[in-house]
Amino acid sequence: MPCKHYKEALIEAAASGAAPSGELRLHFGECASCREAFAQEQFLFSAIDSDRHAAANAEVPASLVPRVRARLEETIAPRLGWMQPLVLASACVALAFAVFLMARPHHAAPEEVAKQGPVMVPAPTAPKTNANPEKISPSGSQIGALRVNHFQVASSNREVLVPPDEREGLAHLVATLNERRDFAVALRAQRPEKKDGLVTVDPLQISDIEIKPLEGTETETSDGAGETH
Amino acid sequence: MQELVLSQPVSTVRSELVREAARADAQREFEERLAECGPLAYRVARSVLRNTADAEDVAQEALLRAYKGFERLRDRTHFRGWLVRISFRLALDKLRSGKRREQRDTLWSQPAHLPPPLTAEDVVASNQFQNHLERALDGLPEKFRLVLLLSAMEGYTVEEIAAMIGVPLGTVKSRIFLARKKLAEKLRCHANTIKRR
Numbered sequence: 001m002p003c004k005h006y007k008e009a010l011i012e013a014a015a016s017g018a019a020p021s022g023e024l025r026l027h028f029g030e031c032a033s034c035r036e037a038f039a040q041e042q043f044l045f046s047a048i049d050s051d052r053h054a055a056a057n058a059e060v061p062a063s064l065v066p067r068v069r070a071r072l073e074e075t076i077a078p079r080l081g082w083m084q085p086l087v088l089a090s091a092c093v094a095l096a097f098a099v100f101l102m103a104r105p106h107h108a109a110p111e112e113v114a115k116q117g118p119v120m121v122p123a124p125t126a127p128k129t130n131a132n133p134e135k136i137s138p139s140g141s142q143i144g145a146l147r148v149n150h151f152q153v154a155s156s157n158r159e160v161l162v163p164p165d166e167r168e169g170l171a172h173l174v175a176t177l178n179e180r181r182d183f184a185v186a187l188r189a190q191r192p193e194k195k196d197g198l199v200t201v202d203p204l205q206i207s208d209i210e211i212k213p214l215e216g217t218e219t220e221t222s223d224g225a226g227e228t229h
Numbered sequence: 230m231q232e233l234v235l236s237q238p239v240s241t242v243r244s245e246l247v248r249e250a251a252r253a254d255a256q257r258e259f260e261e262r263l264a265e266c267g268p269l270a271y272r273v274a275r276s277v278l279r280n281t282a283d284a285e286d287v288a289q290e291a292l293l294r295a296y297k298g299f300e301r302l303r304d305r306t307h308f309r310g311w312l313v314r315i316s317f318r319l320a321l322d323k324l325r326s327g328k329r330r331e332q333r334d335t336l337w338s339q340p341a342h343l344p345p346p347l348t349a350e351d352v353v354a355s356n357q358f359q360n361h362l363e364r365a366l367d368g369l370p371e372k373f374r375l376v377l378l379l380s381a382m383e384g385y386t387v388e389e390i391a392a393m394i395g396v397p398l399g400t401v402k403s404r405i406f407l408a409r410k411k412l413a414e415k416l417r418c419h420a421n422t423i424k425r426r
Contacts, residue, residue, distance in 0.1 A: 015410045041413070044420050048412050049381070051362050056276045056381035060268040061285055068267060068292045069260075075293065087245055094241075 002037035003027070010034060014041035255300045266309055267292060269382075270316040276378045277320035279363065287323055291316035310393040317375055324367075358419060365415040373408035380405050 002010060006027055013020040020028065020038070028035045162170050177184045270291045275284035295312050302308060366374060379390045380401075391401045 011410070011413070015406060015413060040420060044413050044416060045409060047358065048362060048409065048416065051359060052276070052377065052381035053383075055279055056272055056378055057383050058272060058275045058281070058284075060271050061281065064271055064285055064288060065264055065267045067285075068263060068289050071289060071293055072260075072296055075296070087249070090241055090245065 002034040003031055006031070006034050007037070010038045011041055014038060014045050017045070252300065256296075258305070259296050259299050262308060263292065266295075266312050269309060270295075270312055272382055273313055273316040273378060274320040276381070277317065277374075278324055283323055283327075284320070287319045288316060291319050294319075307395070310395060313375070313379065313393060317371075317378070321371070358416075361416055361419045362412070365412050368415065369408055369411060373404050373411070376401055376404040377408040377412075 006024060009024050010020070013024060019025075028038065160170070177187070267288065271284055271288035274287035274291070275281065278284050278287065291312060294315050295308070299308075302311060366377075369377070375394065376390065379385055379393070380387065385393070387401050387405070388398060391398045394401075
């Protein structure tokens with residue numbers, strides 16, 4: 001039996017694995033039972049450690065990593081098998097949608113048209129039979145405003161810039177001008193210039209309001225003293 | 230609106246492809262770690278279960294679980310500690326379920342006075358001291374047990390263990406010290422069985 005005073009100290013020393021302190025060492029020199037108890041404690045701890053060491057450093061079976069790899073492959077394969085058609089299908093849908101968008105005729109929204117600049121379209125050529133092409137030329141007082149001089153166009157035809165939504169109207173106008181010369185002359189005629197002046201507005205004419213009592217309601221008359229009858 | 234309709238499928242496909250690429254990267258990285266960390270998972274399981282076949286099953290399961298969660302792991306430097314915890318928890322679960330099953334079998338299938346049949350491995354490991362030590366280890370708190378287990382492994386310093394499980398170095402040292410002391414307290418009365426080994 002170790003001495004009661006040194007029992008804890010020798011266990012602590014054995015547990016820590018460090019060399020016993022000076023006082024304990026001196027006591028071991030004098031007390032054989034404590035020396036024996038310390039040796040037993042050291043033996044116990046070394047037995048515990050060696051057993052734990054053996055369990056913790058067991059040889060790893062060579063089949064472990066290949067088996068894990070095989071199971072990983074099994075796990076990954078179905079996932080990819082499910083994913084690939086999905087990715088392929090979504091890519092096909094996207095491609096089909098893009099082709100559809102590119103192929104369909106473009107109908108611009110009114111707001112977009114307002115934002116767009118004028119588009120160059122070839123002006124319909126005047127018929128050769130016309131003696132005075134200038135009379136029905138679209139470069140008249142109204143249509144001529146659409147011409148933009150700074151555009152250099154390679155075509156030899158005369159061209160005007162027309163917003164996309166006005167193309168049809170212009171073509172119709174030119175056809176009309178070709179048919180009706182009087183209309184063309186009227187269009188070319190100079191407008192009488194009006195000088196800017198103050199705009200006068202006639203006073204509003206409001207007829208007298210006739211007030212009629214509502215049917216089935218009591219008439220209220222005030223005598224001016226706050227009393228109602 | 231038109232632009233949104235046009236861009237949505239393309240962005241979905243693109244994000245899917247990006248995700249797929251990230252998954253492939255994670256898979257490659259995991260495969261690289263597998264050779265290094267597979268033995269670690271196995272040894273943790275083996276230390277708890279003390280059975281080769283069960284330890285291999287548990288290590289496999291732990292590695293598969295680690296793989297499934299690998300993409301979600303923000304800091305990949307913590308992978309080893311994470312894998313150790315998964316493996317440790319799974320091994321403890323298996324040990325407990327095995328013990329429950331054993332108890333059930335003992336109660337319902339076998340006469341109480343007969344011991345359960347021993348496997349060849351059990352016979353080899355049938356050492357009185359080892360049995361006492363196993364029981365003593367089972368009685369330890371999990372945090373002590375994990376640190377003690379890792380400290381017994383070759384190739385891991387106390388600093389590495391502290392980094393692995395994310396606790397201060399001093400805590401690791403004190404846990405190892407207290408765990409060994411607790412084991413010694415429980416095994417002191419069986420010290421005579423050591424001498425007979």
